[in-house]
Amino acid sequence: MIIIPAIDLRGGRCVRLTQGQVTAETVYSENPASMARRWVDAGAEMLHVVNLDGALNQNDTKNLKALEQILYEVSIPVQFGGGVRTKDDVRRLDDLGVTRIVIGTTAIENPVLLEHIVGEYGSTVIVGIDARDGKVALRGWEKFSQLEAIDFAQKVAEMGIDRVVYTDIARDGMLVGINVDTTREIAEASGLKVTASGGVASLDDITAVSRLEPFGVDSLIIGKALYEGVFTLEQALESAVEEQDSPPSL
Numbered sequence: 001m002i003i004i005p006a007i008d009l010r011g012g013r014c015v016r017l018t019q020g021q022v023t024a025e026t027v028y029s030e031n032p033a034s035m036a037r038r039w040v041d042a043g044a045e046m047l048h049v050v051n052l053d054g055a056l057n058q059n060d061t062k063n064l065k066a067l068e069q070i071l072y073e074v075s076i077p078v079q080f081g082g083g084v085r086t087k088d089d090v091r092r093l094d095d096l097g098v099t100r101i102v103i104g105t106t107a108i109e110n111p112v113l114l115e116h117i118v119g120e121y122g123s124t125v126i127v128g129i130d131a132r133d134g135k136v137a138l139r140g141w142e143k144f145s146q147l148e149a150i151d152f153a154q155k156v157a158e159m160g161i162d163r164v165v166y167t168d169i170a171r172d173g174m175l176v177g178i179n180v181d182t183t184r185e186i187a188e189a190s191g192l193k194v195t196a197s198g199g200v201a202s203l204d205d206i207t208a209v210s211r212l213e214p215f216g217v218d219s220l221i222i223g224k225a226l227y228e229g230v231f232t233l234e235q236a237l238e239s240a241v242e243e244q245d246s247p248p249s250l
Helices: 032-041 061-073 087-096 105-109 111-124 149-158 180-190 203-210 233-245
Strands: 002-010 013-018 021-029 047-051 078-081 100-103 125-132 135-138 143-148 163-168 193-197 217-222
Touching: 002 032, 002 061, 002 233, 013 032, 021 032, 032 047, 032 061, 047 061, 061 078, 061 087, 087 100, 087 111, 100 105, 100 111, 105 111, 105 135, 105 149, 111 125, 125 149, 135 149, 143 149, 149 163, 149 180, 163 180, 180 193, 180 203, 180 217, 203 217, 203 233, 217 233
Parallel strands: 002 047, 002 217, 047 078, 078 100, 100 125, 125 163, 163 193, 193 217
Antiparallel strands: 002 013, 013 021, 125 135, 135 143
């Protein structure tokens, strides 16, 4: 189980939003690259960077500069999403050295384009499935489709996608616990590799998600719990390892 700290960018700063609401923003650092180094020093194997301004169709110049600085200063893989709408966006991020590029809205609005992008970039491209009450959100969580998250996961699997990031919007930034059941259902129904996200509140959540590895859930993004000091990244990493090393329950 890979534990992935999140770095959400807005206006070039490291922030966290509650349920994706821009009116509920907390700034944790004016220097995202410094935050990235902090997580690397604590043992992170990958970072999840989100371009919130890009997702909301706002000016994201400062965020892209912050991403470039993060990529320059850390050597671990970086997963990046938010506002990735075109093949040119994917090409630019790939050229910068982003390891995984997360596409959300375009996967819903233009599946033909997604297939073309996947055909060219393969497993570099993954799909973000953000949902509330089972319905997939788009456009920075400002709009909702009629697509069910599980059905959408099955559709993108048919397009050649290998992995999705599943986020329960209602739980994101709320410290109320991960949606373990739906995460498992998406992995089982689609056969995809799944990165879980949204609502991690305790080390017990890490244990619970680690138990989903046999179903294809192999990684977990953590944001607010780390920034608020609910537990440290070192403790999170230890919990993931302890669960892997423990014997299966009978």
